[in-house]
Amino acid sequence: xxxxxxxPKFRILKIGQSMTLQCTQDxxxxxxxxxxxxxxxxxxxxxxxxxxxITDKGEVPNGYNVSRSTTEDFPLRLELAAPSQTSVYFxxxxxxxxxxxxxxxxxxxxxxxxx
Amino acid sequence: xxxxxxxxxxxxxxEEAFLTINCxxxxxxxxxxxxxxxxxxxxxxxLLKATKADDKGSNKGFEATxxxxxxxxxxxxxxxxxxDSAVYFCALRLSEKLVFGKGTKLTVNx
Numbered sequence: 001x002x003x004x005x006x007x008p009k010f011r012i013l014k015i016g017q018s019m020t021l022q023c024t025q026d027x028x029x030x031x032x033x034x035x036x037x038x039x040x041x042x043x044x045x046x047x048x049x050x051x052x053x054i055t056d057k058g059e060v061p062n063g064y065n066v067s068r069s070t071t072e073d074f075p076l077r078l079e080l081a082a083p084s085q086t087s088v089y090f091x092x093x094x095x096x097x098x099x100x101x102x103x104x105x106x107x108x109x110x111x112x113x114x115x
Numbered sequence: 116x117x118x119x120x121x122x123x124x125x126x127x128x129x130e131e132a133f134l135t136i137n138c139x140x141x142x143x144x145x146x147x148x149x150x151x152x153x154x155x156x157x158x159x160x161x162l163l164k165a166t167k168a169d170d171k172g173s174n175k176g177f178e179a180t181x182x183x184x185x186x187x188x189x190x191x192x193x194x195x196x197x198x199d200s201a202v203y204f205c206a207l208r209l210s211e212k213l214v215f216g217k218g219t220k221l222t223v224n225x
Contacts, residue, residue, distance in 0.1 A: 033213075040218075
């Protein structure tokens with residue numbers, strides 16, 4: 001199992017450009033998440049998905065979009081990049097069902113700089 | 116809302132020293148509690164967890180006890196190693212979402 005994989009590892013964008021951060025998991029997890037980590041801060045939830053075709057906003061969704069067409073993939077889209085979106089982005093997944101506590105598995109992260 | 120407060124870092128220790136990283140939480144229900152560790156250049160990994168009051172999570176010599184009366188989940192290790200140098204995050208889980216503290220950077224010197 002590769003676990004959770006993310007591409008690219010690093011990216012520099014100019015203000016106003018768009019890009020998609022890719023995330024794939026091979027553990028057949030139903031839940032997937034996108035977080036951002038700003039320097040000296042904890043992780044903040046951007047969007048999450050409880051299954052294919054279902055997504056919901058987290059704490060900081062503005063400026064981002066997601067889709068979940070398959071169980072494995074959960075891409076994060078930035079349409080008009082802004083300097084405030086400079087951050088490290090982590091994708092995570094878990095297998096969740098009612099009443100159970102499930103570990104979230106994290107990818108290695110994508111470091112994005114917007115200039 | 117739900118929140119997690121960790122002690123401010125950075126923390127610098129010598130090898131074989133005792134480690135405590137404080138974590139307290141605020142939650143409306145009965146959360147599960149977690150410690151995650153992030154080694155340099157990597158994603159977060161689950162270190163240990165506890166799902167109910169008085170549970171003790173343990174892994175790799177680290178321990179934390181879920182204290183409902185003090186709403187705390189302090190991380191401890193009796194003798195740290197250089198390889199423990201990392202950032203440690205306390206987190207709580209209610210429903211499907213995790214809420215993280217800001218993280219505490221630990222550096223262990225030989």
